[in-house]
Amino acid sequence: MSSSRVILIALTMVVVTLVTTTKRAEGARAFFVFGDSLVDSGNNNYLPTTARADSPPYGIDYPTHRPTGRFSNGFNLPDLISQHIGSQPTLPYLSPELTGQRLLIGANFASAGIGILNDTGFQFVGILRMFQQFALFQQYQARLSAEVGEARAKSVVNGALVLMTLGGNDFVNNYFLTPVSARSRQFTVPQYCRYLISEYRKILARLYELGARRVLVTGTGPLGCVPAELAMRSRNGECVPELQQAAQIFNPLLVQMIRDLNSQLGSDVFVAVNAFQMNMNFITDPQRFGFVTSKIACCGQGRFNGLGLCTVASNLCPNRDTYAFWDPFHPSERALGFIVRDIFSGTSDMMTPMNLNSLLLQ
Incomplete structure (x- = not known):
């Protein structure tokens, strides 16, 4: 065998080893998720609330074809995101299955x-x-420490990827919930956005105190364009200006707050995700x-299938892959795929100060 062929084989083995090692390292990274229904994987199934996705046709395209609380x-x-980083999906923290070594995967x-x-x-x-x-999350860390020791638990949390998704409900299920709400009497929209950002900063600072060091923070999507708002407020299917304007005030303030917070911490801990533009593209x-x-919406009733809940009595489209929205508020799985693509490899107009591929190299 020629020496050049031996060198080529050796180099190939090194590359394969590096790729395998990288995938193992990424797979070993814990993942923690905080926020609302856009990222809830089933915690509300265990809570006394009406905000649940535990009945058909939710989960119709999940591998089990059954509702999961997503x-x-x-x-x-x-x-x-878990699939892209080579990790098992995070279990809801309230799930009785989240025990033992499974804690190392992270938690939702x-x-x-x-x-x-x-x-x-x-x-x-x-x-x-x-x-x-x-x-x-603090309770989780105590349980993890009992499982693997305090030093390793701290390392797992510090090395983890974290996703934080908040803000949309503060508009659609608070400020704009009724024609005149308590918050709309208290604040103008710009004042309210500034107030939300000041409160959000406290949340992110607390998350840092709890050990998070790589945090994706999603801005609000185009709230005025979801089928629920089109059904209630739109005349001809145009996005609702008041909600769109609110999101367009809130999101730049969020980016600036994240820049300021990172500067204060001396490290790019928080990464702003431009969910507004990612959704607007499709x-x-x-x-x-x-x-x-x-x-x-694929699943719903009334105008734009945007009224009421998604239930077995709802209209249901035959092919979910051809609908950008699954229900009156939430994108379909396929639409989320485009968002995840942008999160991993998006340019600076989508991800500030870096995309997830770059963040995972840190």
Whole structure:
């Protein structure tokens, strides 16, 4: 065998080893999820609340074809991120299956209906507010320490990827919930956005105190374009200006707050995800992404299938892959795939100060 061929084989083996090692390292990275229904993987199934996705046709395209508590026809955003980093999906923290070595995978603390503010989603009753999600995160760390020792537990938390998704409910299930709400009497929209950001900063600072060092923070999506708002407020299917403007005030303030917080910490701990633009890409040009519509929900009733809940009595589209929205508020699994693609490899207009591929190298 020629020496050049031996060198080539050796180099190939080195590359394969490096790739395998990298995948193992990424697979070993824990993943923690906090926030609302966009990222809840089933915690609300264990809570006394109406904000649940535990009945058909939710989960119709999940591998088991059964509802899981995810507000999706199949996988949700955390699931798709887990798949990309080569990890098992994070279990809901309240799941009785989250025990022993499974704690090393991470945990999902998200709860549908919550917001930045504690009075957001009051109508859903027994949901996990952010202070409660953090209390459970502390409980998780104690359990992990008992399982693997305090030093390794600290290393797992510090090395983990964290996803935080908040803000949308503070508008649609608080400020704009009724024509005149308590918060709309208290604040103008710009004042309210500044107030939300000041409260959000406290949440992120607390998350840092609890050990998080790599945190994706999603901005709000285009709230005025979801089927629920089109059904209630739109005349001809145009995105609702008041909600769109609120998101467009809130999101730049969030990016600036994250820049300031990172500067204060001396490290790029927090990464802003431009969920607004990621969603608008397929909302404004659905055909380019292979969707037949970005206005009508696959599952729902009334105008744009945007009224009420997604239930067995709802209209249900035959092919979820051709709908940008699964239910009145939540993107379909396929739409989420485009968002995840942008999270991993998006340019600086999508991900600030870096995309997830770059973040995982740190």
